[in-house]
Amino acid sequence: MMLWTLLWIALPFFVGFSIYLLPQGDRILALVVTLVSMAYAIVLFWQPAPLELHLLDSFGVTLMADSLSGFFILTNALVTAAVILYCWYRGKTTFFYIQVILLHGSVNAAFVCADLISLYVALEVIGIAVFLLIAYPRSDRSLWVALRYLFVSNTAMLFYLIGAALVYRTNQSFAFAALEGAPTEAVALVCLGLLTKGGIFISGLWLPLTHAESATPVSALMSGVVVKAGVFPLARFALMLEDLDPIVRIFGAGTALLGVAYAVFEKDTKRMLAFHTVSQLGFVLAAPEVGGFYALTHGFVKAALFLIAGELPSRSFKTLHDQPIRTPIWIALVIASFSISGFPLLSGFGAKVLTMKNLLPWQVIAMNVAAFGTAISFAKFIFLPHAPTQNPPVKPGFWPAVSLLLVGLVAANVVYYDAYSLANVVKPLAIIALGWLAYHLIFRRVTVKLPRMLEQFEHLIGVMSLMLMVLFGLVMA
Amino acid sequence: MLYACVYATILLGFFGILLKENLVMKIIAMDVMSTGVIALFVLVAAGGGRFTPIFIDGPQRDYADPVPQAVILTAIVIGFSIQALMLVGVMKLARDNPTLETRAIEEEYRP
Known part of the structure; x- marks a missing residue:
């Protein structure tokens, strides 16, 4: 070996x-x-x-x-x-x-x-x-x-x-x-x-x-x-190392909330997916012992979503609402979005249940809020209009790639099939339903432009010194 | 004392990255910072002594620890190649942005 x-x-x-x-x-x-x-x-x-x-x-x-x-x-x-x-x-x-x-x-x-x-x-x-x-x-x-x-x-x-x-x-x-x-x-x-x-x-x-x-x-x-x-x-x-475990978990919860807070307000498909990556990495770190499985499902689904987003006619959600997308692409998009929101039958569900089981008590609220935010942000994709048109044609190579990832998503269910119990199934469904409701009632209508100041180049470097102080304090404590 | 100098170099480099406007100056500041880091490794290696560890007959002297030195050689090569790559990128950017002010470049290419 x-x-x-x-x-x-x-x-x-x-x-x-x-x-x-x-x-x-x-x-x-x-x-x-x-x-x-x-x-x-x-x-x-x-x-x-x-x-x-x-x-x-x-x-x-x-x-x-x-x-x-x-x-x-x-x-x-x-x-x-x-x-x-x-x-x-x-x-x-x-x-x-x-x-x-x-x-x-x-x-x-x-x-x-x-x-x-x-x-x-x-x-x-x-x-x-x-x-x-x-x-x-x-x-x-x-x-x-x-x-x-x-x-x-x-x-x-x-x-x-x-x-x-x-x-x-x-x-x-x-x-x-x-x-x-x-x-x-x-x-x-x-x-x-x-x-x-x-x-x-x-x-x-x-x-x-x-x-x-x-x-x-x-x-x-x-x-x-x-x-x-x-x-x-x-x-x-x-x-x-036992001393580092709480610090990693704190950052996991923090990044899950931060990423999702940006993602629900984002009006651009690719930026929304990117912010959502920030949030999902938090789920991986929030329960490190089962982080591998979460990383697996997130990797599949996020790669598939980025590939699909590349085939959409526009990057702005606003334009996409006026312009129906092709039904097959929409179906692939919905499967991926369902998986990441934690819908049963797809392995995103198992990964979420497993992560939630391994959380410490103080993390539970934060991670459930993050899961709720995920459901809201992906409602933006799920409720896009679609029609059986043929243009523009999809380039060859797109379907093999996306189907490989989606089949992987379904197959990865075998890792944790114990997840399928009634209580486990009801909770994600409730979160998704609440998320969709919140999307239709609130987030679809509001336009909040979050400042992008922190993303400026100099601030990115400056934030490192801040983070160093924070980390120093956390390790000392 | 030597440690203080090394940390001062690292900090100066870091502030250079932060405060300099020009992209080339930023890259040079990063070089200063990585020089500081290299010096730190050399200093850590010299903790036990400064002689080259060569196997000889006769009395053993206090020799420098070869492990950090070997490690930092790799890091020097990597840092050098990254800097070369960045400077090539800056050269290409300079055609359309002759001043190379980061703030102006950032404004221009923001989505």
Whole structure:
């Protein structure tokens, strides 16, 4: 198994760099890599004990793969496969597939590494690959969005490195376990880097603009998996170190509420989805022990929603109300929206029930409010008018990608089929009904423009210093 | 004392990122900040001593810890490549925004 793990980590990078030699086979090779990841993740679920690897003595790289990583890796594999299928007939160059596959490899690496420095390297490679993907259209605007992303992420990673150095000074080790007993400032700095990279709470406000202004497949990749590379280590810390668990949970609840508060008032489809990602990452962190399953369902559904939003005739909800969308697209949109609102029969339901079961008492109200907000925001999609028209025609590649994700959503029900009891079924249905009612009575009519001041570039950097203070206070307490 | 200098460098870099208007100056400030971080790793490595750890016969001296030094080499390479990438991006942006003022660029490309 050790050998297979190493081969699996190296494969995307090997294939990524050799695709240039075989440009005709770029799509097929990229797809094969994601299939290998899928197989690896499924094998991981059958492992009786977590797999721990120490390469090169005690100062070398340490890796740890368990079922939590398995969920994240499976998400990564399926979302990347769907994006490759989506781009199949769209004339993307080989360069695009290289970046996608390198991104896939580095996100995989982030999901298995168990020491601070390997994680740093993986996150930085992710940053570079995402920069190149956002800037792929080469327009000035995409370039600025990409630069902004790289700037924020690199500054955050510098803080993270300072934290890593301080951890090493105390415990002479870079392993995650060394965070136990590390000084307050070290833990705060490491967490700041990960919170920013993962798009959590106010340090994640770079995310809406970046995710909304990128091209459709890139948005799907970023919202589906890339932000989870920052969230996964936080969940891992919360499980390994008892002191950090309450902090991670607080941020989970905070970001769930913040994201959803923006999402219910948003009038732009892609921005709404992006804010909603901020909120859903909160659900992953609110109950770290079952966060893997939530991340899986969220990854599938958010990637599908971004791909579908790319096929809609307009990005503004107002225009979409006057312009019926094609019925098949509408059906796909409704299935995805139902899943994320927690409707039974789709795995979003199971994930929500499981997360709600593992909450601490003080979190319950916050997370239910967030679930209610989710139902309101997705009512905007569900109640769009639709008609059986044929134009504009859907590009080939769209349906394979979206059906792969939606089938994944239904199939993932097997993870937690105990959820189907009467009490469990009634509660989400009540929340959804209330959400729809609130949407029709209030949110459909009001127009509130929330200020975007905090999303300005300088404030994004400034917020990091604020968050550092907050984290310092929390770790001290 | 040395630690104070290192932290001062990091802070100065950070304030540069925050306060400088020009995009190129921001990138240079980020370089200052990463120089500070690198210096911190070197300083942490020198905690036990400053000699190069070479296996020799004779008395062992206080040698520097090679692990943080090896680690920071990776980080230097990564930081360098990111900066190169950013500067290329800035070069392209400069064609249409010759002043490279972040505020103006942000206004222009806001949706």
